[in-house]
Amino acid sequence: MDNDKRRFLRLMGISTGLLAGSSLFGGMSSILKLGTKFNGDALASQGMEYGKFASDPKALKANRWAIAIDLRKFKTHDDYKRCIDACDNIHNIPVIPNNQEIKWIWEENYENAFPEQQNKYLEEELKDKPVLLLCNQCEYPPCVRVCPTGATFKRPDGIVMMDYHRCIGCRYCMAGCPYGSRSFNFQDPRPFIKHIDPEYPTRTKGVVEKCDFCIERLDKGLPPACVEASKGSIIFGDLSDTNSDIRKVLSNNFTVRRKPELGTQPNVFYII
């Protein structure tokens, strides 16, 4: 009786072990099969070779892109409008006349642009003077820290970039950005775009967008559109290059940045 029980248990143990072993082996072999299925060599032997990728030698390169805006040279409304229109036109930015507006570069009065410098006895000229605002391309961007999908990220050249394909529209980045530089597409923007430039994509409902220093123009060897349209009032360059235009401007002029106390190290400088 006792012997029967022991024999039965041993048999059960061995058969369970064999079963587990064989299924494990089967699993392993199917994984190995998958491995060969997606092997690059197998593709190459069928004449299906993947191509290679390269960066454009024409593209402008830098370690730290930055912009300096010389507000002294912005005299008339047209000076601002020229820069804003240049950006709006090439990036297919919709004109939505309510609180669902989309803005990459825009005007704001001095007090709101620099709230910590509010002063009852502010210089008369500054009081009503608009300031040109855009994404600050922060050294330590809070929007990148909070993005749950990696849709917004910082490139090696310092530009904080949006990957609209990955944006899920959670708007954490908008809450994180202390400068209000980000806009959300509450609706399909296309009906609000006067003239769609077919060379540049529009955005879709449910993604966040912002200024990206015209990376598509940098790739072609051109400066950002606002810099070009400003005719010298906006200076663009590489902060890591001591001989760059922007470094010369910064070392010869007193400049301020927006909300420097937050420690985001913005890369848009203002000469007032």
Place this chain on the structure above:
Amino acid sequence: MYDSGKIISGLFIFVGIVTLPFWYNAGKAFVKPDPSLDTPVIRQMKEKHCIESKQYMIDKHMQLLNDWRNEVVRENRTIYVNSSGQYFTMSLEDTCFHCHSNEKQFCNQCHSYVNIEPYCWECHVKPKEEIANGQR
């Protein structure tokens, strides 16, 4: 068997519902997608060849486009070197659409056949021929 009438007729109804898709499509002729390369834009081209072989593009265009997207957006590499060493700018608008200007022929024919709706057009502007026809 109790209630055999109900059970058997119920079984017939069940089998009928499960096989409904087959009945629904029975007798319908399936038209295979047959994209025509004979568009006005292509007729004007000297070299009628895509960036890779035709078979590769049919089999792998989705992986290729996915790689292009990641390379351009995230790695800042904008040039594609194909298997024969030619250079191309990786861009739907600036490269693909120069030849593939007819969405109906190049995209919809096969995608409709396999019931796929790519959502590229929510952001990327459709090829010029479509805009000319009043579609966006």
